Amino acid sequence: MSTLTDDFWAPRASFLAPIPELAIAADQLDQAADAVLRGDLETARALIKSCDMPSLSTYRALIVEGEKPEIQRYRPVPNAPERQRGTKARMPGKRAALEIFRRDGWRCRFCGICVLSLDAIKALDSLFPEEVRWRARPYRNRNVAFNVLASSLDHILPHSRGGDNDPSNLVAACGSCQFGRMQYTLEEVGFLDPRLRPPVVDRWDGLERLLRK
Template sequence: MRQVLLLNASYEPLTTLPLRRAVCLVLRDKAEVVHHDSTGAVLRSASTVMEVPSVIRLRRYVRIPFRTRVPLTRAALMRRDNFRCAYCGHRAETIDHVIPRSRGGKHVWENCVASCGPCNHRKADRLLEELGWVLRVTPQVPRGAHWRLIGITDDSDPQWAPYVTQYAA
């Protein structure tokens, strides 16, 4: 699904959202289009023709509360681990708790890793020591403002670069 970069009224990047949500914000006059899609694609309805947006900006400023910790979400965890299994290095599809929740493990950044299906199934509710496994990297809490921009990857729309580069460092 096509993603659109959402900017605050101050041009600070907030997040990415699906094209459908972005179009709704623009049609309701809650946002304005900053850049159109570079392919020149258009959306048509019975009464309106609209160029597909690539970057939109909210008309009113939205205050983002300061958070000391980045919220733990599936997308953020997969991005932190680069979509790689923490046990074998293959492509990850699931999330695993290093210390299983059934054994008192918490659902926190330091205890969660991305995992492939076979490794997650083999590990089940056992500890790493019981299996003789080692983590490829120690799970840590991600830091920095750029973790709010979950949808931004290296192959994202090049038109986003002027808005994202200062936050993705």
């Protein structure tokens, strides 16, 4: 029988440390956006194609579909807020969401990777439907870079556990961190509170500049 030591439950920032390919894909898409804006669509197309890396699928599956206790690590916590049945997940309006993504520098507040504006993804998809494949179903048929880098809003205290849509309870997140945590609280997954680390805000814009053409 295995025992869970104190070390095993040492607080962590995210499920896994991001692999380098996540930053490589974000950088290639950043260059692709620049290429689109200067009218060089063939360069943009090649960059988008080359960020469709199988290692990104493997990384995402480890978090979202895996069952390794050293990654998923869910534990019961005394006096945790109870699961509320029948609550529908609600999200703030588009403008409020945008303010949160900008506040958080378009980065996942858990693992720190750069994330993409969903409207920017749709803009690229309309230009390069074969390479982006954003409408493909099942989702694994999409260009995987967009699956792993798509931005989402995450409730720190999950909505189903009583959390609200106040900006103080919402952070930008990548899909892996968002879907890996499901309805669990930070304490139940042994996560540090990401709000204690200041967001990194720099020139990375989630490719929002594609929408200002």
